[in-house]
Amino acid sequence: MATLLEVRDLTAGYGGGPPVLHGVSLAVEEGGVTALLGANGAGKTTTLRAVCGMIPATAGEIRFAGERIDGQPTEAIARRGIAHVPDGRGTFAELTVEENLRLGAITRRDRAAVAEDFERVFGLFPRLRERRRQQAGTLSGGEQQMLAIARALLLRPRLLLLDEPSFGLAPLMVQEIFRILAHVRAEAGVAVLLVEQNAALALDLADHACLLETGRVVLQGEAAALRRDAAVRRAYLGY
Amino acid sequence: MEGFAHQLVAGIATGGIYASVALALVMIYQATHHVNFAQGEMATFSTYLAWAAVQAGAPWWVALLGTALASFAIGVAIERVLMRPMRDAPVLAVVGVFIGLMLFFNSITGWIFGYTVKPFPSPFETSAPLLGGLVSGHELGSTAVTLAVLALVWAFFRHTSLGLAMRAAAFNPVSARLVGIRVGWMLALGWGLAAAIGAVAGVMVAPVVFLEPNMMLGVLLYAFAGALLGGIDNPAGAVAGGFLVGVIENLAGVYLVGTELKLTLALVIIVGVLLLRPSGLFGRPVVSRV
Amino acid sequence: MRGRPPVSAAQDRPAVAAAEPQAPAVVPRRRSRGISLALFLLGAAVLVAPAFLLSSFRLFQLTLAAGYAVAILGLNLVTGYNGQISLGHGAFYAVGAYATAILMAHFDWPFWATLPVAAVVSGTLGYAIGFPALRLGGLYLALTTFSLALAVPQLLKHKAVEEWTGGVQGLFIVKPDPPSFLPIEADQWLYLTTLAIAALLFLLARNLVRGRIGRAMMAVRDHPVAAEAVGMDLAAVKTRTFAASAVLTGLAGSLGAVAVEFVAPDSFTLMLSITLFVGMVVGGVASIGGAVFGGLFIVFVPNLAESISKAAPGAIYGVLLILLLFVLPGGAAGLWRRALERRWRRDGGG
Numbered sequence: 063m064a065t066l067l068e069v070r071d072l073t074a075g076y077g078g079g080p081p082v083l084h085g086v087s088l089a090v091e092e093g094g095v096t097a098l099l100g101a102n103g104a105g106k107t108t109t110l111r112a113v114c115g116m117i118p119a120t121a122g123e124i125r126f127a128g129e130r131i132d133g134q135p136t137e138a139i140a141r142r143g144i145a146h147v148p149d150g151r152g153t154f155a156e157l158t159v160e161e162n163l164r165l166g167a168i169t170r171r172d173r174a175a176v177a178e179d180f181e182r183v184f185g186l187f188p189r190l191r192e193r194r195r196q197q198a199g200t201l202s203g204g205e206q207q208m209l210a211i212a213r214a215l216l217l218r219p220r221l222l223l224l225d226e227p228s229f230g231l232a233p234l235m236v237q238e239i240f241r242i243l244a245h246v247r248a249e250a251g252v253a254v255l256l257v258e259q260n261a262a263l264a265l266d267l268a269d270h271a272c273l274l275e276t277g278r279v280v281l282q283g284e285a286a287a288l289r290r291d292a293a294v295r296r297a298y299l300g301y
Numbered sequence: 302m303e304g305f306a307h308q309l310v311a312g313i314a315t316g317g318i319y320a321s322v323a324l325a326l327v328m329i330y331q332a333t334h335h336v337n338f339a340q341g342e343m344a345t346f347s348t349y350l351a352w353a354a355v356q357a358g359a360p361w362w363v364a365l366l367g368t369a370l371a372s373f374a375i376g377v378a379i380e381r382v383l384m385r386p387m388r389d390a391p392v393l394a395v396v397g398v399f400i401g402l403m404l405f406f407n408s409i410t411g412w413i414f415g416y417t418v419k420p421f422p423s424p425f426e427t428s429a430p431l432l433g434g435l436v437s438g439h440e441l442g443s444t445a446v447t448l449a450v451l452a453l454v455w456a457f458f459r460h461t462s463l464g465l466a467m468r469a470a471a472f473n474p475v476s477a478r479l480v481g482i483r484v485g486w487m488l489a490l491g492w493g494l495a496a497a498i499g500a501v502a503g504v505m506v507a508p509v510v511f512l513e514p515n516m517m518l519g520v521l522l523y524a525f526a527g528a529l530l531g532g533i534d535n536p537a538g539a540v541a542g543g544f545l546v547g548v549i550e551n552l553a554g555v556y557l558v559g560t561e562l563k564l565t566l567a568l569v570i571i572v573g574v575l576l577l578r579p580s581g582l583f584g585r586p587v588v589s590r591v
Numbered sequence: 592m593r594g595r596p597p598v599s600a601a602q603d604r605p606a607v608a609a610a611e612p613q614a615p616a617v618v619p620r621r622r623s624r625g626i627s628l629a630l631f632l633l634g635a636a637v638l639v640a641p642a643f644l645l646s647s648f649r650l651f652q653l654t655l656a657a658g659y660a661v662a663i664l665g666l667n668l669v670t671g672y673n674g675q676i677s678l679g680h681g682a683f684y685a686v687g688a689y690a691t692a693i694l695m696a697h698f699d700w701p702f703w704a705t706l707p708v709a710a711v712v713s714g715t716l717g718y719a720i721g722f723p724a725l726r727l728g729g730l731y732l733a734l735t736t737f738s739l740a741l742a743v744p745q746l747l748k749h750k751a752v753e754e755w756t757g758g759v760q761g762l763f764i765v766k767p768d769p770p771s772f773l774p775i776e777a778d779q780w781l782y783l784t785t786l787a788i789a790a791l792l793f794l795l796a797r798n799l800v801r802g803r804i805g806r807a808m809m810a811v812r813d814h815p816v817a818a819e820a821v822g823m824d825l826a827a828v829k830t831r832t833f834a835a836s837a838v839l840t841g842l843a844g845s846l847g848a849v850a851v852e853f854v855a856p857d858s859f860t861l862m863l864s865i866t867l868f869v870g871m872v873v874g875g876v877a878s879i880g881g882a883v884f885g886g887l888f889i890v891f892v893p894n895l896a897e898s899i900s901k902a903a904p905g906a907i908y909g910v911l912l913i914l915l916l917f918v919l920p921g922g923a924a925g926l927w928r929r930a931l932e933r934r935w936r937r938d939g940g941g
Contacts, residue, residue, distance in 0.1 A: 154472055
């Protein structure tokens with residue numbers, strides 16, 4: 063399978079301060095799922111932000127479908143088909159659920175396909191259809207997460223970046239979301255780069271996994287292998 | 302009673318103008334968290350452009366439309382050329398640039414068109430008594446125009462994709478970028494729109510206060526008062542505040558303080574709002590996140 | 592709101608920008624004292640000499656510039672050192688000017704006696720205006736002071752106070768006469784006394800800024816959250832700083848009034864507040880020395896602007912202001928600091 067996202071030797075930091083990432087390299091296959099694991103402060107969110115152009119890369123390369131995207135503005139990267147669901151959800155709290163969803167599709171020209179996608183998304187998240195006229199800020203945490211994912215899907219992205227989708231959610235809600243993610247991955251063939259602290263769930267979904275520690279990749283390989291290796295699990299993933 | 306009703310109606314007419322300028326101010330404030338102190342002078346300059354067009358023989362409505370478009374372009378240009386580089390500059394520097402803009406527009410208006418007070422024609426003047434003599438032709442026409450502009454703007458923001466994109470860019474620029482919105486251009490459009498609204502407001506007020514380079518200073522002050530009263534982060538509130546302030550100004554001017562202290566009245570309103578209810582009647586409470 | 596003074600890219604640490612540079616302590620003490628004394632005497636001579644060398648008109652301009660320097664110093668106190676934007680300091684200037692004029696014209700008070708009154712009145716107004724606005728963000732103070740500046744001429748012309756203020760025509764006053772034992776003219780005496788008063792006020796301001804209160808002001812400006820966390824009453828610091836700055840600018844107004852020998856409402860329009868603002872930016876925000884440069888700038892440059900374009904001096908002013916903010920956000924003081932820094936680095940000091 064072709065490599066969709068390739069990150070090579072990425073060094074990046076915030077606002078001219080010391081780098082948070084030191085030579086990180088990883089890849090996401092076309093239609094595949096790569097899990098990015100690690101403790102707090104390991105640099106997982108920073109990696110996603112660098113891919114999106116939210117912070118500048120001071121060294122290294124980021125390629126999407128073969129073309130370099132490091133140095134491009136975030137909105138240009140989004141238009142190429144990379145949808146980022148940031149930590150904190152990034153929903154437009156003052157706007158309605160429907161407006162939030164419309165924003166996901168706002169740069170698309172293919173009206174008919176957009177309407178289809180709306181139906182699909184409401185099918186996946188029926189609760190959003192119920193609350194479509196409600197102000198997004200009044201939704202519960204789980205519903206906001208669903209809204210954020212739905213909005214990202216409405217971009218019809220080739221790559222989905224998810225930053226800790228399980229954060230702050232009740233276990234049942236988390237199961238639901240991961241079930242939906244598995245479904246989306248199977249149906250739509252969207253590639254996913256998933257940042258998660260819940261390693262077990264992430265490894266269940268992923269093909270490949272990458273473990274970060276203080277800004278460096280310490281372990282990389284097939285998710286299934288990592289899941290099976292008890293020593294690795296206990297040492298690095300805590301279960 | 303007749304006098305009161307007339308003052309009320311006149312207040313609504315001027316209120317419409319304050320509401321328009323207040324809307325322009327709040328639009329820019331929401332998107333950039335800065336108040337455009339040059340809004341009044343830009344509007345004055347635009348009004349002079351309209352005057353020049355009329356003097357040159359253009360029909361009034363063509364002049365109005367042309368001026369709105371020209372002001373739109375000027376607004377976009379100012380944002381792209383001046384404001385964009387100042388994006389990360391300290392607040393003081395940005396305020397300084399606004400003041401510089403204000404001085405610039407005020408001065409070149411006087412330079413190009415002269416400082417003598419000029420009458421400005423209104424297409425609404427009619428000798429026929431309207432609504433039983435309650436309102437003048439211009440007052441009615443001006444109210445209709447400002448209400449129409451406000452309605453158009455409202456419809457634009459509520460029901461068009463571009464309007465939605467602009468709102469998103471103002472509320473949450475980071476998330477807006479994540480869905481592919483070119484936030485910089487949305488800001489420029491916002492500036493253009495605000496400039497165009499200001500131009501219409503200027504053309505509506507000029508027949509009443511007569512055309513001279515400083516004519517919008519008082520209007521600007523009342524627009525500030527209206528925006529604060531309604532809630533500076535709430536466009537609908539700012540519009541309501543503008544109308545309210547227009548009515549208060551007229552009634553207080555006749556029954557309380559006389560016409561010489563109108564500007565002081567605006568100051569009193571502003572200080573009063575800040576003392577009693579800083580977030581305005583319809584705004585969200587001012588909370589600073591630690 | 593970030594209330595940091597505009598600092599050029601070369602110096603991005605606020606600690607450097609805040610205080611005036613201290614000379615490296617490399618020169619032995621006795622020699623340095625001698626040098627300081629010599630510099631002081633030289634400086635005093637340079638300042639006093641114009642009283643005897645220049646024409647009446649030039650002396651008048653310098654007297655005005657000294658007064659404006661004090662006004663800008665006041666504005667600097669609140670904007671530069673405390674991070675609050677005021678667009679209405681002309682109002683305090685007006686209040687001080689009118690306090691002096693009314694007392695001199697209607698009650699025959701001697702000039703120096705009017706100064707404490709002017710200080711009290713402008714300080715009170717400063718406190719009253721600052722109080723509602725300063726509890727909230729800087730935008731609200733900017734709006735409120737802008738409104739104040741617009742409202743002041745109207746208030747001064749109002750019939751109710753016409754008896755005191757002289758309405759539109761204003762009031763005429765006369766410069767104080769020099770004491771009989773000094774063989775100088777009234778305008779020379781005025782220049783010298785203005786200079787003395789200004790020097791005193793500058794010294795007071797300098798001590799304020801370098802002392803505990805100054806540090807409190809700058810803490811509120813740069814790290815309001817931390818300041819609050821250590822128990823500083825932000826609103827109180829801001830309001831008192833604002834009142835102090837109003838006092839300074841009010842006294843400047845008194846000095847100006849007696850130099851011009853005339854006060855009228857239309858001398859104190861919004862343009863005055865803007866002019867003071869421009870002077871502060873040009874001289875350098877958060878700089879005491881910059882206030883002097885600013886004062887000179889606003890007296891001498893409008894004439895320059897007019898000579899460039901008779902018809903649109905304001906436009907030149909505006910363009911100048913914008914260019915300055917883009918190219919030299921630190922003002923003249925910023926340029927001076929950068930030059931000094933380069934010298935230190937070369938000498939290996941600092």
